[in-house]
Amino acid sequence: MTAVNKVLVIGGGFSGMSAAIELRKGGIEVDLVEIDPDWCPLGAGITINGATLRALESLGLYQRFLDEGFVSDGVDICMADGKHFATLPTPKPVGSDVSGGGGIMRPALARMLADATRGAGVSVRLGCTFEKVELADDSVSVSFTDGTQGRYDLVIGADGVHSKLRAEFFPEVKEPEYIGQGVWRAVMPRPEGLERPRMWLGKHLKLGINPVSKTHMYMFITEDRPTKEHIDPETWPQVFSDLMTHFDDPMVRSLIPHALKQEANIDYRPLANLLVPQPWNRGRLVMIGDTVAATTPHLASGAGIGIESGIVLAQELAANDDLQTALDNFHARRWERCRMVVKNSERLCLIEIAGGDKAEHAQIMRESKEALTQPI
Numbered sequence: 001m002t003a004v005n006k007v008l009v010i011g012g013g014f015s016g017m018s019a020a021i022e023l024r025k026g027g028i029e030v031d032l033v034e035i036d037p038d039w040c041p042l043g044a045g046i047t048i049n050g051a052t053l054r055a056l057e058s059l060g061l062y063q064r065f066l067d068e069g070f071v072s073d074g075v076d077i078c079m080a081d082g083k084h085f086a087t088l089p090t091p092k093p094v095g096s097d098v099s100g101g102g103g104i105m106r107p108a109l110a111r112m113l114a115d116a117t118r119g120a121g122v123s124v125r126l127g128c129t130f131e132k133v134e135l136a137d138d139s140v141s142v143s144f145t146d147g148t149q150g151r152y153d154l155v156i157g158a159d160g161v162h163s164k165l166r167a168e169f170f171p172e173v174k175e176p177e178y179i180g181q182g183v184w185r186a187v188m189p190r191p192e193g194l195e196r197p198r199m200w201l202g203k204h205l206k207l208g209i210n211p212v213s214k215t216h217m218y219m220f221i222t223e224d225r226p227t228k229e230h231i232d233p234e235t236w237p238q239v240f241s242d243l244m245t246h247f248d249d250p251m252v253r254s255l256i257p258h259a260l261k262q263e264a265n266i267d268y269r270p271l272a273n274l275l276v277p278q279p280w281n282r283g284r285l286v287m288i289g290d291t292v293a294a295t296t297p298h299l300a301s302g303a304g305i306g307i308e309s310g311i312v313l314a315q316e317l318a319a320n321d322d323l324q325t326a327l328d329n330f331h332a333r334r335w336e337r338c339r340m341v342v343k344n345s346e347r348l349c350l351i352e353i354a355g356g357d358k359a360e361h362a363q364i365m366r367e368s369k370e371a372l373t374q375p376i
Helices: 014-025 050-058 062-068 106-119 164-169 233-244 250-259 302-319 323-354 358-372
Strands: 006-010 029-034 045-049 070-072 075-079 084-088 101-105 123-126 130-135 140-144 149-152 154-157 177-189 198-202 205-211 216-224 267-275 285-287
Touching (some): 006 014, 006 149, 014 106, 014 302, 045 106, 045 302, 050 062, 130 164, 154 164, 216 233, 233 250, 323 358
Parallel strands (some): 006 154, 154 285
Antiparallel strands (some): 045 101, 070 101, 198 205
């Protein structure tokens, strides 16, 4: 006996798809609606830590990740001139033999989750979302933008950081606020000999590279910007390549010409975070992923905590015959882990902006990575 028999997932991102896949394992009927008719996420590469690899393993996707992405252990830390001064360990997660970290192209990760979602028997509708959600004590009635209607035992809101569901049902929660840094990302050919991530620390800049396949890597640059401002996308390649010139390492310098090529797919995002207080449900509507816990990328865990939350919610719904018990257990298992990632990432960001204590920065990194290895 499960807490629910039929569930609607609103949003086909990483957390929504993970919940849908895991719910089907428990024999629960699932509809998923995604407003993007192409179901095609934008973006360059994504860094994946060991905990997220463990979550993908539980979804049955680790082998495909090995086929399409790249795994490694450790992160090399260098000064702007290339001098190596530390290698941060990436500890393996408890209860799994997966690698301590890795990287993959974001669209590739989305495709594998989408294939698994459909393969699990989830009913997927693209170019469609909710028009109206009406909560009752024993069910949820939903009207959709394609003119259809449905009735569900539970609705899972996974419609992203600018969630329309959150705006409607959690009106007291403010939109995420800019935190003072932006992140640039680009796709680059992978230099010979690059077998694990590497980062260079500059003044108010941090540059990193991470292999995402046998032939490619992605590069990111976090840049302090006191105010959130519009940067004309036409200028992105030049701005990105100019930022690279602040690093004297020959490897970085050799990659500058690639930043000016169209295939680099330069992307810029101002950084913000969000942590919605518990509970993350209003009756039979529950929110997961970026809708309630959106983080800056400093711990490479934003996608990971969303995927984990989808898995944990589905597990509790399948393991309990009482909905409130399932939701209580979900909150108990997820709150502190998500809070830790959001708040520690924020602290790392603020230390970097202020040019603060590097020892504190390193300690937060070590303690956070160790905490993430623990079971979910």
